Structures are given as structure tokens and as C-alpha cells.
Amino acid sequence: MRAPASAGVRAGATRALALAAVFAGVGLLPWYSGRDPALTVLRARSAEQEPTPEALAAIRADLGLDAGPVALLADRASGLLRGDLGTSWVSGTDVLPSVTAGLQVSLGLMGAALAVALAVAAALVAPVLVRGRGTSGMVAAMLAAVPEFLLATVLLVVGGVWLGWFPTAGWKGPVHLVLPAVALGVPAGGLLGRLAADALPAVLDERWAELWRAAGVTRARVAGGALRRVLPPLVPQFGLVVVGLTGGAVAVETIFAVPGIGRTALGAARSQDLPLLQGAVLALLLLGLLVGGAAALVRHRLLGPGLRDAGLTLPAPRPPRVGPAVPVVLAVLLLGMIGWGLLRDPYAVDTATRLAPPSSSHPLGTDGLGRDVLARLGHGAAATVGTAAAVCALGFLPALALGFVPNVAAGVSDIANALPPVIVGILVAAAYGPGTGGAALAVALVSWPPLAAHAAALVQEVRASRFLSAQRAIGAGPWWVLTRHVLPSVAGPVARHALLRLPGTALALASLGFLGLGAQPPAPEWGLLLDESRAYVERAPWAALAPAAALAVLAALAVSAAAYGASARTTRAARTARTARKVPSRVR
Amino acid sequence: MNALLEVRDLVVRYGAALAVDHVSFEVRAGETLALVGPSGCGKSSTAAAALLLRRPDGGEVRFEGRELTRLPERDLRALRPAMQPVFQDPYGSLSPRQRIRDAVAEPLRVQGRWDAATGPARVAELLARVGLDAAHGLRRPHELSGGQCQRAGIARALASEPRLLVLDEPVSALDPSVRAGVLNLLAELQETLGLGYLFICHDMALVRHFADRTAEMRDGRLVRVS
Numbered sequence: 001m002r003a004p005a006s007a008g009v010r011a012g013a014t015r016a017l018a019l020a021a022v023f024a025g026v027g028l029l030p031w032y033s034g035r036d037p038a039l040t041v042l043r044a045r046s047a048e049q050e051p052t053p054e055a056l057a058a059i060r061a062d063l064g065l066d067a068g069p070v071a072l073l074a075d076r077a078s079g080l081l082r083g084d085l086g087t088s089w090v091s092g093t094d095v096l097p098s099v100t101a102g103l104q105v106s107l108g109l110m111g112a113a114l115a116v117a118l119a120v121a122a123a124l125v126a127p128v129l130v131r132g133r134g135t136s137g138m139v140a141a142m143l144a145a146v147p148e149f150l151l152a153t154v155l156l157v158v159g160g161v162w163l164g165w166f167p168t169a170g171w172k173g174p175v176h177l178v179l180p181a182v183a184l185g186v187p188a189g190g191l192l193g194r195l196a197a198d199a200l201p202a203v204l205d206e207r208w209a210e211l212w213r214a215a216g217v218t219r220a221r222v223a224g225g226a227l228r229r230v231l232p233p234l235v236p237q238f239g240l241v242v243v244g245l246t247g248g249a250v251a252v253e254t255i256f257a258v259p260g261i262g263r264t265a266l267g268a269a270r271s272q273d274l275p276l277l278q279g280a281v282l283a284l285l286l287l288g289l290l291v292g293g294a295a296a297l298v299r300h301r302l303l304g305p306g307l308r309d310a311g312l313t314l315p316a317p318r319p320p321r322v323g324p325a326v327p328v329v330l331a332v333l334l335l336g337m338i339g340w341g342l343l344r345d346p347y348a349v350d351t352a353t354r355l356a357p358p359s360s361s362h363p364l365g366t367d368g369l370g371r372d373v374l375a376r377l378g379h380g381a382a383a384t385v386g387t388a389a390a391v392c393a394l395g396f397l398p399a400l401a402l403g404f405v406p407n408v409a410a411g412v413s414d415i416a417n418a419l420p421p422v423i424v425g426i427l428v429a430a431a432y433g434p435g436t437g438g439a440a441l442a443v444a445l446v447s448w449p450p451l452a453a454h455a456a457a458l459v460q461e462v463r464a465s466r467f468l469s470a471q472r473a474i475g476a477g478p479w480w481v482l483t484r485h486v487l488p489s490v491a492g493p494v495a496r497h498a499l500l501r502l503p504g505t506a507l508a509l510a511s512l513g514f515l516g517l518g519a520q521p522p523a524p525e526w527g528l529l530l531d532e533s534r535a536y537v538e539r540a541p542w543a544a545l546a547p548a549a550a551l552a553v554l555a556a557l558a559v560s561a562a563a564y565g566a567s568a569r570t571t572r573a574a575r576t577a578r579t580a581r582k583v584p585s586r587v588r
Numbered sequence: 589m590n591a592l593l594e595v596r597d598l599v600v601r602y603g604a605a606l607a608v609d610h611v612s613f614e615v616r617a618g619e620t621l622a623l624v625g626p627s628g629c630g631k632s633s634t635a636a637a638a639l640l641l642r643r644p645d646g647g648e649v650r651f652e653g654r655e656l657t658r659l660p661e662r663d664l665r666a667l668r669p670a671m672q673p674v675f676q677d678p679y680g681s682l683s684p685r686q687r688i689r690d691a692v693a694e695p696l697r698v699q700g701r702w703d704a705a706t707g708p709a710r711v712a713e714l715l716a717r718v719g720l721d722a723a724h725g726l727r728r729p730h731e732l733s734g735g736q737c738q739r740a741g742i743a744r745a746l747a748s749e750p751r752l753l754v755l756d757e758p759v760s761a762l763d764p765s766v767r768a769g770v771l772n773l774l775a776e777l778q779e780t781l782g783l784g785y786l787f788i789c790h791d792m793a794l795v796r797h798f799a800d801r802t803a804e805m806r807d808g809r810l811v812r813v814s
Contacts, residue, residue, distance in 0.1 A: 466680040469641050474695040474748050475668040484694075485683060 019285055023080075026278050027073045029427065037089070038065060040272040044090040063089060076278065085282075086275035088268075095279040098264060103283050105171055106260035109253070110245045112177045113184035117241070120189025121196065128197045129204075129223040140197060143190025147507045148248035149514050150548050152183035152255040153534050169257035180256045184248050188241045191504075195237055199230045232302045232457075239295030240450050243288040250422040251511055262422070266515070269426040281423060330557040337550065341378015346371065346524040355540040365542040367532060373546050376524035380547065383519055384526040385554065387440045388506035395448040396498045400491060402448070403455025416449045421508045425517040436525070439518035443508045447501070454497050458490040506554065510547075526550070592617045592652060592752050592784040593638065593671070599646030600633045607633040609808040610647065615752065618778065620785040622799035624792060630808040631788045635756050638786065639673055640664055651752070669699055669748035676757035678737035682729040688715070688740045689725030695747040711747075718743040718773060735766030739773065746777070752784045760790070771798060 038059040042051055049055055060066050064075065079086055085095035124140045159179055160168035166179050203209065203226045212222045250262035257263075265280035267273075340363075350370035358365045364373040402409035425442040432438050462468065463486065471481045506526070512518040513527025521528060526547045533543035591614035600608035608630045615621045623631050637644040640656055649656045651671060656664060675681040682691050693711050696702040715725055718739040729737050738758060745753060755774070759767040775798070777783060789795050795802055804812040 466675060466677060467683045469636075470673065470675065470681050470744075472641060473639060473668055473671075473673050474698050474744075475665045476694075476698045477665060480698055485685075488685060489683075 019282075019289075022285060023077070023278065023282065024073055026281055026427065027076060027274065028069050029272075029274065029277075031069045037272050037274065038063070041089045044271050044273075076275070080282075085279040088273055088276045090271050090273045090276070095275050098276065099261065099279040099283050102259060102261035102264040102280065103287070105258060106246065106249055106253070106262060107287075109177065109180055109184065109249060109258060109260055110242070112181035113188065113245055113249075114242065116181050116185025117189035117192060117245075120186055121193035124190070124193025125196050125200065125227075128200045129226065130219075140190050140194035144187055144194055144504070146187050146190070147511060147514075147530070147548070148183055148187055149251040149255065149511055150530055150544065151186060152180065152252045153530075153544070155179045155183050156255060171258050176256075176258070180252045180258055183252050183255075184245055187248070188245055192234075192238065192241055195234055196227075196230055199234070200226055203229045228302070232299050235295050235299040235302065237450065237453065239291050240453060242291050246284055246287065247422055251515065254515075265423055266426065269423070284423065327557055330553055334550065334553050334557060337374070338378045338381045341374045341376070341381070344372050344375030344378065346375040346379040347522060348372065348375075355536060355543070357540075358542055364546045365540060367529075367540070367543045368536055373529075373543050376529055377526070377546055377550055380524040380526045380529060381550070383436060383523065384506050384509055384513075385502075387436060387509055388443075388502055391440055391444045391447060391505050391509075392498050392502050394444055395451060396495060399448040399451030399498075400455050400487075400494055402452040403459045403490060403494070406456040406460065409449075409452045409456055412449075416446045421446050422511065422515060422517070425512040425515070429517045434517045434520060436519045436523075439509055439512040442512065442517075443505060447505055447508065450501065451494055451498055455490055455494045458493060459486060462486050462489045502554070590653065591615065591650075593786065594650040594653075595634075595638055595647065596650075597647035598634060598637055598644050598649065600630070600637050600642065601645045602633075606808055608637060608644075611805070611808075611810050612647075613803050613810065613813065615784045615786050617751065617784045618782045619800045620778065620787050620798060622787045622789055622795040622802045623805060624789055624795050624802060625805035627790060629805045631790075631805055632756055634805070635673070635754050635786065635788050639671055639754055640668075641673070669695065670750050671752040671754065672745035672748050672750040673754045673756060674738070674741055674745055674758045676761055678734050678741055678761060679729050681741050682737065682744070684729055686728065687725065688720070688727055688729070688732070689722075691729075691740065692725070692743045692747055695744060699748065714743045714747055715740075717746065717777075719769075733766070734762050735770060738762060738770055742770075742773065742777075746781075750783065752786065754786045754788070756788045757790070758787075759794075774798075 036056070038056045039051055041059055041063065042049060042055060045059075064072055067075075076086060083096070085099060087093065088095055088098070120143065124143075156168050156179060159166050167176050168179075170176055204222075206229075209222055209226060212225065246262060249260055250266050252258070253260040253263035254266060261280055261283055265277060265284065268276035268280055348371060350366070352370065353362070353366050354368060354370045356362055356366040356370070362372050362374070364377065367373055367376070402412075421443050424446050425439055428438045428442040428445075429435075468481060468485065471485060476484075509518060510525070510527030510530065513525045514531040516531070519525035519528060521532070529547045530544055533540065533547075536543070593615040595614065596612050598608050598611045599606070611630075611634055613621060613623075623634060625631055633642070636642040638649055640649065644657055647657070651667065654667070656667065659667075682688070686694070689711055692714055693702065693707060696707060696710065711725065712722055715721065720736060720739055720743065724732065724736060724740070729740070732740065738761075742758075753774075758774070759770050762770060771794075774785070778785060787795070787799055789798075802812075802814050803810055
């Protein structure tokens with residue numbers, strides 16, 4: 001067994017390396033994007049000045065761009081070591097104060113969002129603990145699938161404009177915190193609650209729980225014990241959820257005009273303000289590293305020696321019972337809607353019927369240009385869901401493989417995780433221009449770490465279980481143990497997790513589209529549909545509700561289909577066992 | 589008579605702690621050596637090291653005269669089937685995902701002795717030998733009682749055609765009525781197959797009844813061999 005110290009050093013080295021790579025990647029952006037930062041900076045500084053060659057040359061000399069990429073990077077890196085993040089190319093002010101100010105705001109927002117998330121997760125887990133049975137997880141999946149940007153928009157309109165209870169923009173006090181925190185926290189809480197509620201039924205069926213109940217231990221203490229048993233594999237997920245909040249924060253901060261680090265990074269990337277972008281991205285990465293490290297520590301504290309020496313056995317999976325009716329109805333609903341939409345023209349503009357409510361000629365109404373919402377939804381499905389499915393399938397295998405090299409994976413994935421898809425989307429879009437391919441690449445680059453973390457946790461638990469020693473004893477080689485025992489134990493749950501993340505991936509793509517970094521108008525992409533409908537969500541809510549409802553149905557479908565598949569397998573097994581018991585043989 | 593398993597000056601360390609301190613003993617074919625002592629005295633560490641499931645930090649382990657501790661894992665793999673463990677926790681030592689039938693067939697497949705024509709019959713024979721029938725073979729570990737599960741574990745060990753069984757508290761997790769059945773099964777198997785047993789146990793009464801010789805361990809050392 002490797003010494004923990006050397007493993008820690010290796011993981012630290014991987015992280016440092018990845019950090020340096022991202023730093024250099026951001027710094028070299030202007031060189032591989034083929035765009036001239038001098039022109040951008042000139043425009044930002046003064047709108048009137050003509051971009052003459054002399055003026056551009058002066059700016060290049062001023063920014064030190066003449067020295068070439070390597071010298072600029074070296075200069076920036078040595079500044080970083082002295083605690084100097086440089087000066088903004090656009091405003092000419094120091095980067096460090098803007099970054100720390102943004103980070104403070106974002107940390108406050110994330111803390112409040114985390115409190116909301118925990119409350120939501122607790123509300124989702126409580127029924128499972130009380131009843132001791134699993135649920136199909138529909139409510140949680142629906143909550144997890146609500147896009148932050150849509151939730152934020154709806155909250156802004158309902159709580160801010162219609163009811164007037166909360167301010168809609170700015171950052172002046174706790175009242176300003178409410179709407180953004182709820183918009184950020186609810187989806188995160190849905191995901192956390194779903195993962196915990198998924199694992200709990202099997203744990204509550206374990207022998208120790210039976211024993212505790214039989215011995216008259218109170219329900220509350222059994223529930224507490226079950227939670228403690230379930231938490232260790234979920235802690236890495238929890239860390240990822242926390243970091244994921246920074247990604248959601250970009251959209252939420254933008255919608256509510258909150259001066260946080262996410263909005264700073266987005267603005268800096270849009271104006272090609274490289275020093276500010278580097279500072280903001282570095283701050284996000286460090287935040288992610290700290291949270292990832294803290295999660296690893298907590299997990300180690302919770303499991304301790306149980307991680308070594310064959311101390312852990314896995315509960316046999318006991319998925320909740322779901323009939324075939326739910327997924328079939330949802331699939332028919334979704335496919336029917338998409339099929340119907342595909343028959344219609346998504347591009348036909350009819351300005352006479354702008355923002356029309358649902359009618360027989362336009363079953364879901366029309367958008368701001370009088371285009372049919374149903375048609376755009378159907379055609380958008382191919383773009384959004386198709387791309388998301390491809391990204392999930394492509395991410396599954398690398399994630400599974402990386403689960404076996406947790407030290408390497410942890411370092412790289414901490415970096416990938418601390419980078420919200422939005423930021424990667426900005427970097428990719430800055431380099432190759434916005435588009436569906438770029439958005440898919442951006443989401444693929446950052447979407448595998450939760451899967452890899454899950455795989456790594458499962459691999460570690462399986463490897464620590466006793467029956468693997470029994471495999472070695474019969475002379476099984478590492479390949480046999482891997483392919484017959486470790487992989488089958490890991491691949492199923494991770495595939496289920498990948499399926500669970502399909503709606504999330506679709507939403508990441510949609511959120512890039514929403515921010516103008518994915519598919520470009522007039523393409524009928526779901527994120528774009530939401531963005532386009534945002535301007536008139538008060539007057540024509542159906543235009544925004546339709547794509548949101550479609551994504552929610554998709555999420556519910558993915559979850560219920562996976563639950564049904566698993567429960568069908570155990571029902572078969574139980575039936576076999578019942579038949580077997582009828583044979584009159586008692587071995588005692 | 590030659591020793592089946594011969595352990596000389598075995599040392600196992602966990603960090604600075606010395607779990608097994610220069611332990612020596614031997615097990616002959618057809619006999620049972622009981623290794624007794626209070627929990628935490630190093631019995632299970634001795635068993636794991638004797639099976640080379642954990643590389644010892646010192647000493648020699650000879651199986652049928654062959655020194656094992658310095659063999660590379662690849663060569664060891666060919667010798668492992670002859671020495672099989674039976675663990676204390678009947679549920680934890682079988683994969684929760686496998687049917688009993690497949691768990692018993694696995695050693696045959698791993699060791700390249702599986703034949704589609706005769707394999708199923710061989711598995712049924714092994715199950716019958718430990719008192720299980722074909723219907724039990726279709727179940728998974730959590731669908732069996734503890735005693736049935738332990739019998740399945742023994743059938744799986746027998747599939748490797750071992751000459752030595754290392755029984756690590758094989759009946760401690762079972763209730764007394766089931767315990768006698770499993771012990772009788774082990775005694776009968778020893779008689780018909782001529783197996784050597786290293787029987788690890790903390791129950792002196794049981795040991796007196798079951799073992800030919802007894803080695804007593806305390807704090808990692810052998811204090812008495814009879």
C-alpha cells in the first residue's frame with residue numbers, strides 16, 4: 001500500500017500543474033484566438049479613437065504585447081509570485097482589489113445559497129428516513145433540473161416585479177441576497193437530496209439497521225446512523241456541488257446585477273481584459289481547490305481506517321419500485337411534443353401574430369417574432385438533447401477510467417470542477433468563436449469530474465471489501481478482478497449517474513446558449529429560446545415555460561426510466577428466489 | 589510425515605506496531621492445527637500472511653516444501669488454489685452481485701478448468717457436497733441464511749481443489765445450532781479429502797473438540813504449542 005504522504009504530494013503536484021496550464025491557457029488566449037487584443041482594448045478605452053496602426057502599436061507597447069506571449073506570461077507569473085495580479089487593460093486599475101471584492105460578494109451569495117440547498121436537501125431526504133422506503137425521486141430530479149437562469153428570471157419577475165417584495169438588482173444588504181440565493185440553492189439542493197435519497201433505502205435495509213431497530217433504538221438515532229453511513233461517498237459530490245454554485249453564479253449574478261466574481265470573469269472575457277480574466281479564473285480555481293481539499297478531509301475523517309484493510313462491505317442495491325407507466329407516459333409526452341414540433345416550420349416569421357397565446361393554430365403560442373414555439377421546441381430538441389446525449393456518452397468512459405487513478409483524476413478534476421462550464425464556454429468561444437460545437441466541447445471538458453469522483457469513490461469502496469481478497473486467494477489476476485468484479489460494481493451506478501446528468505448537461509448547453517456562447521440565432525436551441533423569451537416573460541410566459549417544461553419532463557423521464565430498469569432487475573431476482581424457496585430443503 | 593504448511597519466524601508489522609512477532613508452526617496433511625488467542629493477538633494477520641494475501645515483513649512460508657514469500661505475484665497465482673481461505677463473515681466474502689452458482693464456478697473459470705459440458709455438473713456436485721441444492725445456487729448471498737452462505741463459501745474454496753484450508757473464525761458469526769452443522773461438514777471433508785486445516789478461533793471449548801494440536805497466541809507471539 002502506498003504511503004498517504006506520497007499520494008498527497010502527487011495529487012498536489014497534479015493540481016499545481018493543472019493550475020499552471022489553465023493560467024497559461026488564459027494568458028495565451030489572444031494568440032490562439034487570432035484576434036488582436038489591442039483593438040479590443042482601444043475600443044474599450046475610447047470609442048472615438050480611430051484604430052490606426054500607430055494607435056494600435058502604441059497600445060501594444062503599453063500592454064507589453066510586443067514582447068510576445070512567452071515574455072508576457074513570464075512577467076505575469078513573476079508578478080503573481082509577488083502577489084501582484086497586474087492592472088486591468090480596460091480600466092487601468094489594479095486587478096487584485098476587484099478580484100477580492102468580487103470574491104467576497106460571491107462567497108456571501110454562495111453561503112446563503114448553500115443554506116437554501118441544505119434546507120431543500122433535508123426536506124427531500126426526510127420522507128425517506130421517516131418511511132424507510134425509497135421514492136422515485138421525481139420531485140428532487142425536477143428541482144435539480146430547474147436551470148438557475150430560468151429560476152432566477154422567474155423569481156425576478158414574480159418576487160421582484162409583480163409582488164415587489166425583493167429588490168431586483170444590486171448588492172446592498174441581506175434583502176438583496178434572497179432571490180439570487182434561492183435561484184442558486186434550489187437546484188443544488190435538489191441534486192444533493194436526490195443523491196442522498198437514492199442511497200438511503202439500501203442502507204436502511206442493512207443488517208445493522210435491522211439490529212438497531214430490533215434492539216429498540218429510536219427511529220431518530222437509526223436515521224442518524226443511516227445518514228452517517230450514506231454521507232462519505234456523497235462528500236466529494238457535495239464539494240462538487242459547492243463549486244458548481246460558482247458556475248450558476250455567473251448567470252444569476254448577471255441577471256440580478258450582483259458584482260460577484262462570476263460576473264467579473266464574464267465581463268472580463270467579453271472585453272478580452274486578460275489580466276482581470278486571469279485573476280478571476282485563478283480565484284475561482286483556488287476556491288475550488290480549497291473546497292475539494294476540505295471535502296477529501298471530511299471524507300477521511302468520516303471513514304478513517306475503514307478505507308483500508310477490507311473494512312467496508314457494500315450494501316446490495318435496493319432501488320425503489322417504479323412501474324413502467326411513469327417513464328412510458330413521460331416519453332410519449334415528450335416524443336409526441338417533439339414529433340409534432342418537428343413537422344412544423346421553426347423559422348417562419350409572422351409579425352402579425354407576435355406573442356400570441358396558445359391557440360389551435362399555435363398550440364404553444366408564438367415568440368417575439370411570431371414564430372411557432374412548438375416548432376422551435378421540437379427542432380431544438382435535436383440540438384440540445386442530441387448534443388447532451390453525445391457529451392454524456394463521451395464523458396462516461398474517461399470518467400470510469402479516471403476513477404481508477406484517483407490521485408491524477410482528483411487534481412485534474414478539481415481544476416475542471418472549479419471552472420464553471422460558462423467560463424470554459426467563454427474561453428472556447430473566445431478561441432474558436434461561439435457555436436454548438438464549441439459549447440459541446442466546453443461542457444464535455446468540464447462535465448466528467450462528478451462522474452469520475454463517483455467512480456473513484458466506488459472503486460475505493462469495492463477495493464476495500466472482503467470479497468476481493470477472496471478473489472486473490474483463488475488465483476485471480478488483476479485483469480479478472482477488474483473486469484469481473486470491480487468494473488461491474490462501478491459501471492452500473494456510474495452509468496445511472498451519467499443518465500441522471502443528461503438533463504444537467506442539456507441545461508449546461510442551454511445556459512451557454514442563454515448567455516450567447518452556444519448555438520447562434522435563429523437556430524431553435526432551448527437555451528436561446530429561454531433567452532429570447534426572457535425579455536417578454538411577463539407578457540408571454542408560455543414562450544419561456546414551454547422549453548423549461550420540456551427540460552423538466554426530460555429530467556423526470558431519465559430518472560424514472562433508470563429507477564424502473566433497476567427495480568425490474570431486482571423484481572426478477574426476488575421472483576427467482578421465491579421459486580427457489582418452495583423447494584422443500586432446509587439446510588440447518 | 590512432511591509438513592503441508594511450514595511457517596518460520598513470521599513477522600507482520602502495521603507501521604511501527606508488531607502484529608505478528610516471529611511465529612513458527614506447521615500444519616500436516618489431514619490434521620487440524622488450531623490457532624487460538626484473544627481478539628487482536630495477531631491470529632488473522634498470521635492467517636493472511638500464511639496465505640500470502642498480505643506479504644509478511646519477515647520469515648518464511650513454505651507450502652509443500654516450496655518457499656513462497658520471495659515468489660513474484662505471478663508465480664504465486666499458480667500456487668494459490670492449493671491453499672484456500674474461509675472467512676468469518678459469510679456475507680462479506682462473497683460478491684453481493686454474483687449468484688452462488690457463479691461464485692462457486694468462478695475458481696474453475698479463473699484457473700482455466702471450466703468446461704461448458706461438465707462445469708455445471710461439477711458445481712452441482714460441489715454444492716451437494718456442502719449440503720446445498722441447485723435452487724440455492726440460483727440465489728445471491730443476501731438471499732441465504734448465514735449458515736447456507738458459509739457452506740457456499742466452503743464449496744467455493746473446494747472448487748479450487750485445495751490441500752490446505754485456512755479457516756478464519758469460520759463459525760463465529762453463526763448461531764450455535766448452525767455451527768455444529770458446519771463443523772461436522774468440515775470434519776467430514778477433512779476425513780474424505782485429507783485436507784490440512786489451519787483453524788483460527790478464540791473459543792477454547794470448540795478447539796479442544798475439533799483440533800488435533802493447538803497453538804496459543806498472545807500479543808503477536810506463540811506462547812504455547814501442544
